[in-house]
Amino acid sequence: MLGFMAASVMVLGACGGTDSDDAATDDTAASDTGSSDTGSSDTGSSDKPFEGVTLKFGKAPHGEDEKDNWNKWLGEFTEQTGIKVELTQVPWDQLEALYTANFASDEPYDVTYQTSAHLTLFGEQGSFEDLTGRIAGEDFAVDRPNFPDGVINASVYNGKLYGLPFVVGTTAMFVNKDMFTSAGVNIPSSGDELIKAAKAIMKDQKAKGNKDVWGFYVPRTVADYGWYWNLSDVHNRNGDFLSADGKTATMDSDAVKGAAQYAADLICKEKVQPENGLYNREAAIELFKAGKLAMIQDEPSRVKTFKDEGLPFEWDIAMPVGYQGKATQFATTGHWTISAKSKNADAAWEFVKWLSSAEFNSTYNQRYGFVPARLDADASGGDEMLARNASWVAVWDGLRTSPKVNQLLDPYGQALEAAASCKTSVDDAFAKAQKQAAEILAG
């Protein structure tokens, strides 16, 4: 019920704001297999070794038009290889429930899209094949150098690669340039500058009679995955919520608490961001589009949407502000996995290679605005903003992972929300989070 309000979509990894459709199997792609038979008839089975195989494919959508696009893309794949693919769109807000049921069955999806947290969560339970051997194989030798080792290694847990990285997420700060011009301030690059700019803009707008204008917004609630938007600032402060080996929680570290304090101050002390929970992520996007918000942090997939919609003011994207000269990007990574129980693992690998190709990576990301995991893909398609966004991957710092990462992120998110609600001190909130995290890691 209440699908409308469920529009504040899960942001784990690279996923844009899109309504969650019901899971729907789409076999349009599978149905136009006739073309594969009429293809090059002189090439024997060696050219299409998996002719006639049908793969099941599960993916959560990054846009409302994704299903139509997949129909087209999968048709092309079938024509090339003779492999049929049945797509099931898995809604973000039911993703864990549906994948749990699917992976527990005897015939799970052969190929799925998984974000960093879920990759380890399900991978460590034996749901996915370890791809370490496959990416070292001869048939991947040409592609392998295009994947930076750092990106691959960030997805390795306990020596196992449960999915081949496809996209790397980034976060952009969308700015209303008209407001900056009007207030005569520059786009900020540090936390302090952000507060000053926000205040100047709010004052300027108020003087112009627009009293309900806010300076800044980024989600701080558990419902909108507050931890996700805050981790870059933690990394900027040279810390993290979890040790590199994933065995020790560091929720009460200065870096975590410093970032949380800054987040809370924007709301409670500086009052440049609306009271926590007043606007959820989608409502805040509406505020920005309505010219009532100067800066908002969100995913770059909005670039294409905003351009398509045509906002009534000058806007741009900027790198989210740094701390004492250090600015990093955080987001989780999106991967292609092959199910351990798949009966067509080799055909699935063919499909994963196709999905990971530079060509498809470019096609997909020019539409959905993520940064490709491989270097030879062109994500911008000539778009200056997307090109700038793609360049930020140079300072990208991903999610420290563990099979318990979802459990650990919960107390982190709860503590951040509590601090941002202005009723609990950062110290108290994160002392509690640290205690809970320690119990989770010990249990």
Place this chain on the structure above:
Amino acid sequence: MAEVIIRQLTKSFGENTVVKSVSLKVADGEFLVLLGPSGCGKSTILRLIAGLEEATSGEILINGKIVNFVSPVNRNAAFVFQNYALYPHMSVRKNIAFPLATAGMPKPAIDEAVQDAARILELSDLLERLPSQLSGGQRQRVALARAIVRKPAVFLMDEPLSNLDAQLRQQTRLELMDLHRRLGITTIYVTHDQIEAMTMGQRIAILKDGELQQVAPPLEAYDQPANIFVARFMGAPPMNLIPVSVSGSEPTWSATTQGGSIDFDLKSVGITQAAIGAHMSESLQIGIRPEHLSLGAVGTGLSGKVRFIEPTGSDTFVTVQVGEKNVVVRCGVNETAKIGESVGLAVNPAKMHLFSADGWNLRTK
């Protein structure tokens, strides 16, 4: 103590008029029975008097005051329902006390009144029981106790005995009459049972299709029915009706039917010469009760064939076919008539009624 008068009372539910301009006067302390078949409007009249329904037109007076626009409780009329309508979740004590508690009477006074009512109706030992733990007769007595406890001016009873079995009904009938004799409260009692009406009522008001047919003491209604409806409704088996043609002139008149003729003089049947003159040309009927007929030899009065013989122990009812009509005769238990036998029927002309074509009795009182 109160007199109840209703004037030209009419009640319609939508298109359907169930009470048609009924006027009635019930004397202080009187026991009046509203009698009629189901659907005749008798219960509606009772509910109108109680204030449970609003009259379409007409006036209702209790104790000289028009109460049409007075709420039920202020009419000071108690109502006893057919199915008792005891509050199922309250003990007998609370049921009886409910109207007093509602009226805000102080608790000691309530207790005393409840004790009194319970004593009168022999409920003292049952006060803590719930209605579901009582027999039908006991529930009936609780309903009566709840009615008498507020010392009402008028008792309105809507077929209060019809849910009891035959034996209990007869006993409760006597108790009700005794209660009325002791308390002397004006009572209007609705029933469809003519035996109840005859035995209990000081006067009976007989209704048909919302219209009042006759108001009279029981024996008068029985002996001098105003019309065929009353004549047939009162008495079991009902009065025999035989179509006749009347001829003759003073002093001897003759009513002729297929099975013979009956000679009579106007004085003994209580009909004026003017009346018979006006109606002689109509298709008239004579009415005669079974006990006013006797079997005899063929040739006396009417004659016919015996169809049925029904001994009841105290009487034997013999059905004789006279012309095309079946006529019931009340005989002694020793009656020896046989089925199929031809018999003569002797009529007591003094007990005979003559009804006009529209059903009214030509007899003047």
Place this chain on the structure above:
Amino acid sequence: MTTTSATPEWAQLTMSPDECARERSRFRRHALKPIIGFLGPFLFLWTLFLAVPMGWATWLSFNEGGLVSDAKFVGFKNWTTFLNNDELRTAIKNTSVYVVVAITVVFGLGLILAALLNNNKKSQNFFKVALYFPLLIPPIMAGMIFFFLTHYDMGVINLLLQTAGQDRVNFLGANPNALMTIAGLEVWRGLGFWVLFYLAGLQSVPTDLIDAGKIDGARNTRRFLRISLPTLRPLMLFALVIALIFNFQLFDSVQALTKGGPTLGTTSIVWFIYKQLFTFQQSGVAYATSLALLLLVVALTIFAYGFLGHRKDGLK
């Protein structure tokens, strides 16, 4: 009159006691066959869809994993984990507050509206449809109507408050507003059903009882409280049990609106279970909590029937 002292020959029994017992048990066995036939399908479905999953859940509550991965027996660990969980304690508190508020409000309003409708026969049909409306409209539209009412900037309620010079309300972003908003939403959705339910109940109160009340001088309110309401008691008991069972499973609107927040303010027991089972993949803890919730609801049901249902007037 003389009574016969000796039983005549034709009236002598011919079956021996043994024979009689044998025939009796044969007859009863035969009579049992159709019963098994009738109950069989039910028992089969009950076993398949209730007994087996329940047994499986009970077993998994003593294990780690078992859904996606293999089960690993861990004894009472899950049970001690969930019993010591602060968040679950918050969830129990929230759910209890929600259940009490939602049921009190929806029953109170439901009864009052039903009583008003019962006294107003002419406009009944319109209000019946109007009140039932929230249950009929599609969830998406319900969400839009809710949004239209509660939005901070554009919501009707806040616009009215602003016009009246009052502070606006942060419906979902603060506590205890969020839980009360969810309770309000569930009341709004359920009200029509309970009004119709109680209206049907009120219309089944015998007219004679109401008339007797009028004769006895009880005015509307007293008649409703002292006569109609006690008569409805068995119905209300049933309603209470149903409402307890349903409301203890508060989940949908939490998932859709608040994800348990802000600061756990709307975390319900089932939301806790959902998080454990799916988001955290802690199926053992989830099953242990589910079984405990089941026991709690069963206990409440027994309590409701045993304590509130204690009555002597034979109205069942």
